[in-house]
Amino acid sequence: MSKLLDPSTESHIGITEGEGITMTWENLWVTVSDGKKTKPILEGLTGYAQPGRLLAIMGPSGCGKSTLLDALSGRLSPNIKHKGKILINGHKQELAYGISGYVTQDDALLSTLTAQETLYYSAQLQFSDSMPISEKKERADVTLREMGLQNAINTRVGGWGSKGLSGGQKRRLSICIEILTHPRLLFLDEPTSGLDSAASYYVMRRIANLVQKDGIQRTIVASIHQPSSEIFELFHHLCLLSSGKTVYFGPAFDANQFFASNGFPCPTLHNPSDHYLRIINKDFEQDAEEGFGSGITAEEAINILVKSYSLSQIKNKVNTEVANINQSDSGAVEKKRVHAAFLTQCLVLIRRSALNYFRDLSNYWLRLAVFIAIALSLGSIYYDIGFGAGSIQARGSLLTFFISLLSFMTLVGGFAPMLEEIKVFERERLNGHYGVTAFLTGNTFSAVPYMLIVTMVPGVISYYLCGLHKGLFHNGAEHLIYFVSVLFAIVMWVESLMLVVGSVSPNYVIGMFIAGGVQGIMILVCGFYRLPNDIPKPLWKYPLYYLSFQKYALQGYFKNEFEGLTFVIGHNMNISGREILRETWHVEMGHSKWLDLGILFVMIVVYRMLFLAITKSKEKLKPVFAAITARC
Numbered sequence: 001m002s003k004l005l006d007p008s009t010e011s012h013i014g015i016t017e018g019e020g021i022t023m024t025w026e027n028l029w030v031t032v033s034d035g036k037k038t039k040p041i042l043e044g045l046t047g048y049a050q051p052g053r054l055l056a057i058m059g060p061s062g063c064g065k066s067t068l069l070d071a072l073s074g075r076l077s078p079n080i081k082h083k084g085k086i087l088i089n090g091h092k093q094e095l096a097y098g099i100s101g102y103v104t105q106d107d108a109l110l111s112t113l114t115a116q117e118t119l120y121y122s123a124q125l126q127f128s129d130s131m132p133i134s135e136k137k138e139r140a141d142v143t144l145r146e147m148g149l150q151n152a153i154n155t156r157v158g159g160w161g162s163k164g165l166s167g168g169q170k171r172r173l174s175i176c177i178e179i180l181t182h183p184r185l186l187f188l189d190e191p192t193s194g195l196d197s198a199a200s201y202y203v204m205r206r207i208a209n210l211v212q213k214d215g216i217q218r219t220i221v222a223s224i225h226q227p228s229s230e231i232f233e234l235f236h237h238l239c240l241l242s243s244g245k246t247v248y249f250g251p252a253f254d255a256n257q258f259f260a261s262n263g264f265p266c267p268t269l270h271n272p273s274d275h276y277l278r279i280i281n282k283d284f285e286q287d288a289e290e291g292f293g294s295g296i297t298a299e300e301a302i303n304i305l306v307k308s309y310s311l312s313q314i315k316n317k318v319n320t321e322v323a324n325i326n327q328s329d330s331g332a333v334e335k336k337r338v339h340a341a342f343l344t345q346c347l348v349l350i351r352r353s354a355l356n357y358f359r360d361l362s363n364y365w366l367r368l369a370v371f372i373a374i375a376l377s378l379g380s381i382y383y384d385i386g387f388g389a390g391s392i393q394a395r396g397s398l399l400t401f402f403i404s405l406l407s408f409m410t411l412v413g414g415f416a417p418m419l420e421e422i423k424v425f426e427r428e429r430l431n432g433h434y435g436v437t438a439f440l441t442g443n444t445f446s447a448v449p450y451m452l453i454v455t456m457v458p459g460v461i462s463y464y465l466c467g468l469h470k471g472l473f474h475n476g477a478e479h480l481i482y483f484v485s486v487l488f489a490i491v492m493w494v495e496s497l498m499l500v501v502g503s504v505s506p507n508y509v510i511g512m513f514i515a516g517g518v519q520g521i522m523i524l525v526c527g528f529y530r531l532p533n534d535i536p537k538p539l540w541k542y543p544l545y546y547l548s549f550q551k552y553a554l555q556g557y558f559k560n561e562f563e564g565l566t567f568v569i570g571h572n573m574n575i576s577g578r579e580i581l582r583e584t585w586h587v588e589m590g591h592s593k594w595l596d597l598g599i600l601f602v603m604i605v606v607y608r609m610l611f612l613a614i615t616k617s618k619e620k621l622k623p624v625f626a627a628i629t630a631r632c
């Protein structure tokens with residue numbers, strides 16, 4: 001027997017050994033509120049999904065298929081409430097984070113990786129360390145072949161601005177990632193969208209085969225648009241929805257009889273699913289002039305079917321089945337999922353992110369080019385700045401401009417790639433591939449070399465061209481190192497701010513407004529545009545001035561620049577750098593520039609911890625919110 005097919009390998013490939021997973025939901029209501037009105041999305045659904053069975057959810061667009069999958073997998077958005085019992089093996093328990101795999105309707109993939117790399121990295125994150133790397137790669141290759149991606153393994157995923165995998169290929173790659181470890185419970189939202197009929201059939205057959213693979217029974221719930229008759233034959237159970245109501249739930253092959261007995265028989269040689277969907281679609285009623293014979297509108301047809309189903313024997317059987325399943329205690333599902341060790345995950349994530357940054361020309365490389373252009377411009381405008389009276393103000397303007405521009409350009413260039421990373425992380429975290437600490441470690445360490453490059457090169461150029469702190473040659477490279485260190489800290493702080501903002505607002509435009517607004521205020525109160533002693537005390541000085549990252553960057557820079565220099569301000573009139581710091585720039589002289597730099601790095605750590613806390617509390621608070629909303 002091939003090792004790949006050996007059931008004994010299951011213990012280190014994903015979810016731990018145990019019984020199959022049965023899900024039941026009873027009288028499930030899902031509602032969304034816009035503050036004034038509450039609108040039901042799902043209305044009193046009852047059903048079940050069993051091991052070894054493929055349950056298909058079908059219905060017209062907007063009928064609530066994705067919402068049902070989200071409700072079952074515990075991923076409803078916070079503004080959506082649900083009522084009713086959702087039980088797993090007869091127990092009330094949270095499902096997300098690792099018990100199940102969920103292929104969502106939108107693909108969240110890193111655009112710079114090839115299909116094969118995407119799956120290799122995923123295999124290294126998901127399989128336990130006890131599995132040899134060659135076997136992980138083999139599993140990934142087999143899965144890619146099974147999904148028909150063998151000709152696209154070296155094609156990059158692609159995204160905005162760079163064409164890569166087609167929409168259907170991306171869909172199949174997303175499926176590959178989740179079926180790689182053969183989870184015992186799998187949700188798929190429109191796995192065949194973007195695929196032609198033949199590809200849809202092969203993909204669905206592969207998914208259907210998973211329900212009984214390696215001697216283990218799996219539970220699969222998939223929403224699907226317009227399946228062909230061959231695909232329809234693969235379904236064990238069918239849940240047919242229309243406007244959030246159950247039109248039919250039961251064995252897929254009994255649906256025909258149900259429709260026929262209500263006056264809507266499927267014409268011979270017609271695809272049954274096409275027939276059902278046409279009858280229950282009321283979105284295009286004005287176009288369906290012919291109706292369904294005898295002048296019945298879609299609205300009326302749906303009402304007949306919904307009513308008939310609610311009074312039918314099939315519905316009674318479903319209720320009995322749900323009650324039986326809930327009574328037979330097959331044990332709570334083991335929450336623990338076997339995957340790579342924490343250190344392995346961190347290393348894999350560092351490698352993956354570093355490769356992503358290296359290939360993504362629009363991220364660090366573009367920033368490097370822009371920063372060099374800015375450094376050259378500054379270098380020519382402030383060339384050899386000198387020690388005259390005018391150079392005092394010029395140094396202040398030059399340093400403040402550099403800090404401000406670097407902050408904003410980092411946000412402009414880095415926010416879109418950061419959101420892409422956060423989206424991929426959210427998908428992988430919800431599916432239990434790794435946790436937030438591993439992500440943060442990977443994100444931080446993979447970016448450090450790039451941040452060093454994008455700050456060191458323009459930093460050195462501007463430093464020398466402008467002739468900043470001529471003491472350089474007497475004091476070694478200390479001043480230059482400090483200058484570059486602060487630039488590095490600024491870029492790292494903006495990235496940390498983007499992480500925090502991205503975790504609360506994964507929407508590009510809103511995120512840009514929030515992060516840009518925060519930066520704008522911090523720059524405004526940094527002590528240059530209004531000198532520290534002149535900043536209005538309530539709010540602006542206490543606390544904003546002291547919370548401003550740019551305040552510490554600027555004070556450190558001023559000390560680095562002016563201390564030890566003497567300026568000529570008139571005939572035989574000199575002024576020391578320390579005096580300028582005190583009198584002109586109102587710099588706090590009680591501590592050294594190194595403390596300012598230290599505070600910058602402490603702030604970076606605080607922002608990153610904030611991201612960790614927000615992401616973790618989102619997880620922790622979810623059951624609390626669910627309990628509160630269930631009572632409301």
Ligand SMILES: Nc1ncnc2c1ncn2[C@@H]1O[C@H](COP(=O)(O)OP(=O)(O)OP(=O)(O)O)[C@@H](O)[C@H]1O
Pocket residue numbers: 032041059060061062063064065066067068077079080105
């Ligand atoms: N957060 C929300 N706020 C308001 N309405 C929502 C929200 N989420 C879903 N809806 C509404 O609920 C209904 C069901 O949405 P859902 O995404 O579940 O449909 P669907 O069956 O998956 O559609 P499709 O086949 O197009 O993916 C839709 O009418 C949608 O507009």
Ligand SMILES: [Mg+2]
Pocket residue numbers: 065066067105189
């Ligand atoms: Mg949907």
